[in-house]
Structure formats: C-alpha cells, structure tokens
Amino acid sequence: MEPQTLxxxxxxxxxxxCGLCLRTCPTYQLTGAEPSSPRGRIHLMRAVAEGDIEADAAFREEMDFCLLCRHCESVCPSGVEFGALMEHTRAGLAPQTAIGRLARKLGFKLLESRTQLRLVAAALRLLQVTRLARLIAPLLGERGSALTKLPAVGPSSERRPLPEESPAEGAEPVALLEGCVMPELLGEVNRATLRVLNDAGHSVSVPSSQPTCCGSLQAHNGELERARALAKETIAAFEESDGVPIVTNSAGCGSHMKEYPNLFAEEPEWRERAERFSARVRDLSEVLSPRERSSASSAAVQEPITYDDPCHLCHGQGVREEPRALLDATGLERVELSESESCCGSAGIYSALRPKDAERILEGKLEALRSSGARTLVTANPGCQLQWQAGIQEHGMEVEVLHLAELLDRAQPDVS
Ligand code: SF4
Ligand code: SF4
Incomplete structure (x- = not known):
C-alpha cells in the first residue's frame, strides 16, 4: 500500500x-521509549506518509504494541483521534507471513459464526473437565497460556440463547446486543443483564437476525472491510426495533457501535442509517437508573467493592459516573481503584496475540487492586472481566470479579 493511503x-x-499523553500510555510506561508512546507513534506515521521511513518491521511492531486503549485521547488537548488513526494504519498493514494472514482470517471467521463459537466452547469445556487443557497448553508455546487462563466454560444450559422477547412493564422497551463471546464464555452475564433490565421495567427484545459479531474486533485489528459488512448486518437487524434504545453490556462493542458512522464516509445512505443506529446505542449503565436499585444490599457480594473503568467505556464513550452511581445505590461499600482508567491489558484480542505484554500491563493493575483492599472487582466489559479473572487466579488473590450486571443482579432486594 502507498504510504499516503496507509x-x-x-x-x-x-x-x-505537547507530550501530555505520554505518562498515560501503558506501553510507554513499560518501555520509556518515545516510539512506544502516542506522540512517538504519530511521529512514525507521519514519517511514513512523508516518505522519510519505510513501514518496516520496526514500524509494524510499534503499531501492534499499541493496545488501542485510547487513554491518550482522553488527555489530548488537541483532540487527536488516535483510535481512528491507528485503525486506519492497521487496515493497511496485513500480517507479513502467510501463516499470520491465515490465522487472522480463521480467527475472525470464528468470531462471526455462532455455530462455530458454540462448537469451540463445547470442545473447550471438554478439555477443561478432562483436564486435557493443562496438558495441551505447553505444546502451544507462549500463546498456550491463554488456554489455561480461559474461564471454566459452563454447561450448555448456561450457554443457551436469550429469549427473543422478555416482557416487563413500567419503563421504555429496549433491544439487547448478545455479543460474540459473551453467550459462550459469560452466558450468566447476559442472563443477569436481562434480569436487571426486566427488574427495572424494561421489556427486552433480542433480535434473532443480529450477526454474531458487531465488527469491533475486526475494526481494531485492521479488517475494515469485514467491519463494514458486519456493521451493516447489525444496523439492519436492529432497524426492526426502530426507535428503542440498543443496550450492550460490552464496552468495546458499545464504543464501536456508537462510532459506526465513521465507517461509511464513502457511503452516504449507510452513513445516514448508521447515524440513526448509533444515536440509539447505550451502555447498560446508561439505561438503568440508580434509584431503581436503591434499597439493595447483599450478603452475596464481598465488600468492599471497587470498579475498574473499561477503556472503551471511559475513553471511548466518556461513561464514568453512571456505573459508580449504580454501584453506590446498592449500599455496598465501594473504594476507588487507583489508575482505574488505565488499561488492564485485555484490549480485545491483544491479550491472546501478545500475552506477555498483556501480563506485564496487568501487573500494575493487580498491585493497585491489592492496595485498594477490595474483595470484589466490578467491570463492564467481557474482555476485561476475563483478563482480571485470569490474573487474580494466577496470583492467588481472593477477589471475585463480577460484571456490573452480575453485581446489580446479586444486589437485588429479594436475593438472599
Ligand atoms: S491507544 Fe493506549 S497504548 Fe496506544 S498509544 Fe494511546 S495510550 Fe498508548
Ligand atoms: S497526541 Fe495529543 S497529547 Fe499526545 S503529543 Fe500529540 S497533541 Fe499532545
């Protein structure tokens, strides 16, 4: 690809x-090297575009090293849209080896097929219950560790699809995005989401025509054409429930879907449909009202609790106060987590592609969690939930990780 288009x-x-973004960047914190910072990466991009350097292996490495956490955007006084810059660059950087290209293609194909995801989840459960996963992992090298860090896959009853309609009365109806890995690895989070929405009076529809994946992971990893195709399918599926809010319990999906119009600069008709769609997208915490959950307290949750901001909720969507307000309304003791807006290392598929870097980034977060004294950590994104669970388990810490929906579900007044 020509440097100007890359x-x-x-x-x-x-x-x-100005350099104000440097101290917030997790990769710069690890290396202390300018090319691993947001400013450094932009400098490299410009140098490529101006023909001063090649988009060589060193350039690719710095682009791949970035978590796309967008923390730099939150502190940038100049409004640099770093996420969009990086997505554009990655779209032009295909993997260099045939194996790399094949692995990427197969990985994304898997994410787009509910049938295949179900099969993988069933196979993974088999490996886990027979303990074969622990035997196979060392054979897969560095990335094999991901196999042992995955959560225990539940029985098929926990992975069953959500009902298409769940009626309730008292609040406006909503449509719910099911997500790709959520039904297979965190099915109980989806069920808890449905219960808290119903409990708040929202009838919930789950369009059966929604594609398995919203395209977020594809967009972040350079597959913009696939991301566009999946965005179109998602938009069309939710047009059936036109007018009602589209709720997601995944910060990464929410952030991406709120920015769907950016995908269609060249397609005005789709851009218009995307704008209508994006205006309806809400994170779960933006739909629930703290007052709806006021009198709750629960022995089912270990206190104190703390909240870790998913990057794509705080930096991507600017949602910070709503989850905290919902948590505080439960009456549970909450402590703040220091550096709660810094990335945990999950970053979509980053923790699978670069497990060592993801672990190093999580180390600092685990230290902050220890210092907080919290016994329950709450997050609002499936990738973060899995990353925290794996790290906490590996370090033998006695802290439970819950999705916001699970905590609110447990903190129901009628739950003992
Ligand atoms: S997106 Fe995150 S990792 Fe990438 S440059 Fe910005 S702060 Fe650093
Ligand atoms: S990306 Fe923003 S904060 Fe970082 S150096 Fe450039 S202008 Fe400053």
Missing part, C-alpha cells in the same frame, strides 16, 4: 507534540 495524514496533523 496513513490518515490529515488526522495525524492534529498532534502538536
């Missing part, structure tokens, strides 16, 4: 080199 040069010019 880089979104116009966007890169927004950077004024």
């Amino acid at each position: 880089i979104d040069y116009t966007r890169s010019l927004d950077c004024i080199h």
Whole structure:
C-alpha cells in the first residue's frame, strides 16, 4: 500500500507534540521509549506518509504494541483521534507471513459464526473437565497460556440463547446486543443483564437476525472491510426495533457501535442509517437508573467493592459516573481503584496475540487492586472481566470479579 493511503495524514496533523499523553500510555510506561508512546507513534506515521521511513518491521511492531486503549485521547488537548488513526494504519498493514494472514482470517471467521463459537466452547469445556487443557497448553508455546487462563466454560444450559422477547412493564422497551463471546464464555452475564433490565421495567427484545459479531474486533485489528459488512448486518437487524434504545453490556462493542458512522464516509445512505443506529446505542449503565436499585444490599457480594473503568467505556464513550452511581445505590461499600482508567491489558484480542505484554500491563493493575483492599472487582466489559479473572487466579488473590450486571443482579432486594 502507498504510504499516503496507509496513513490518515490529515488526522495525524492534529498532534502538536505537547507530550501530555505520554505518562498515560501503558506501553510507554513499560518501555520509556518515545516510539512506544502516542506522540512517538504519530511521529512514525507521519514519517511514513512523508516518505522519510519505510513501514518496516520496526514500524509494524510499534503499531501492534499499541493496545488501542485510547487513554491518550482522553488527555489530548488537541483532540487527536488516535483510535481512528491507528485503525486506519492497521487496515493497511496485513500480517507479513502467510501463516499470520491465515490465522487472522480463521480467527475472525470464528468470531462471526455462532455455530462455530458454540462448537469451540463445547470442545473447550471438554478439555477443561478432562483436564486435557493443562496438558495441551505447553505444546502451544507462549500463546498456550491463554488456554489455561480461559474461564471454566459452563454447561450448555448456561450457554443457551436469550429469549427473543422478555416482557416487563413500567419503563421504555429496549433491544439487547448478545455479543460474540459473551453467550459462550459469560452466558450468566447476559442472563443477569436481562434480569436487571426486566427488574427495572424494561421489556427486552433480542433480535434473532443480529450477526454474531458487531465488527469491533475486526475494526481494531485492521479488517475494515469485514467491519463494514458486519456493521451493516447489525444496523439492519436492529432497524426492526426502530426507535428503542440498543443496550450492550460490552464496552468495546458499545464504543464501536456508537462510532459506526465513521465507517461509511464513502457511503452516504449507510452513513445516514448508521447515524440513526448509533444515536440509539447505550451502555447498560446508561439505561438503568440508580434509584431503581436503591434499597439493595447483599450478603452475596464481598465488600468492599471497587470498579475498574473499561477503556472503551471511559475513553471511548466518556461513561464514568453512571456505573459508580449504580454501584453506590446498592449500599455496598465501594473504594476507588487507583489508575482505574488505565488499561488492564485485555484490549480485545491483544491479550491472546501478545500475552506477555498483556501480563506485564496487568501487573500494575493487580498491585493497585491489592492496595485498594477490595474483595470484589466490578467491570463492564467481557474482555476485561476475563483478563482480571485470569490474573487474580494466577496470583492467588481472593477477589471475585463480577460484571456490573452480575453485581446489580446479586444486589437485588429479594436475593438472599
Ligand atoms: S491507544 Fe493506549 S497504548 Fe496506544 S498509544 Fe494511546 S495510550 Fe498508548
Ligand atoms: S497529547 Fe495529543 S497533541 Fe499532545 S503529543 Fe499526545 S497526541 Fe500529540
């Protein structure tokens, strides 16, 4: 690809080199090296676009090293849209080896097929209950560790699809995004989401025509064409329930779906449909009202609790106060987690692609969790939930990780 098309040069010019983003960047914190910082990466992008350097292996490495956490965007005084810049660059950087290209293609194909995801979940459960997973993992090298870190896959009853309609009365109806890995690895989170929405009076519809994946992971990892196709399918599926909010319990999906219009600069008709769709997208915490859950307290939750901001909720969507308000309304003791807005290392499929870097990034977060004294950690994104669960288990910490929906579900007044 030509350097001029590989880089979104116009966007890169927004950077004024102030360096305010450096200390927030997790990869810069690890290396202390300018090329691993947001400013450094933008400098590299510009150098490629201006023909001063090649988009060589060193350049690719710095682009791949980035978590796309967008923490840099939150502190940037110049409004640099770093996420969009990086997605554009990654779209032009295909994996260099045939095996890399094949692995990426197969990985994304898997995410787009409910049938295949179900089969993989069933196979994984078999490996886990027979303890074969622990025997196979060392044979897979560095990435084999991901196999042992995955949560215990539940029985098929926990992985069954959500009902298409769940009526309730008292609040406006909503439509729910099921997500790709959520039904297979965290099916109980989806069921808890349904219960808390129903409990708050929201009738919930789950369109059966929604694709398995919203395209977020594809967009973040350079597969913009597939991301566009999946966005179109998602938009069309939710147009059946036109007018009602579209709720997601996944910060990554929510952030991406709120930015769908950016995918359709060249397709005005789809851009218009995407704008209507995106205006309806809400994180779960934006739909529930703290007052609806006021009198709750629960022995089912170990206190104190703490909340870790998923990057794509705080930096991607600017949602920070709503989850905290819901948690505080439960009456449970909550402590703040220091650096709660810094990335946990999950970052979509980053923890699978670069497990060592993801572990190093999580180390600092685990230290902050220890210092907080919290016994329950709450998050609002499936990837973060899995990353925290794996790290906490590996370090032998006695902290339970819950999705916000699970905590609110347990903190129901009628749950003992
Ligand atoms: S997105 Fe995150 S990892 Fe990437 S440059 Fe910005 S702060 Fe650093
Ligand atoms: S804070 Fe924004 S303008 Fe300043 S160096 Fe970072 S990206 Fe550039």
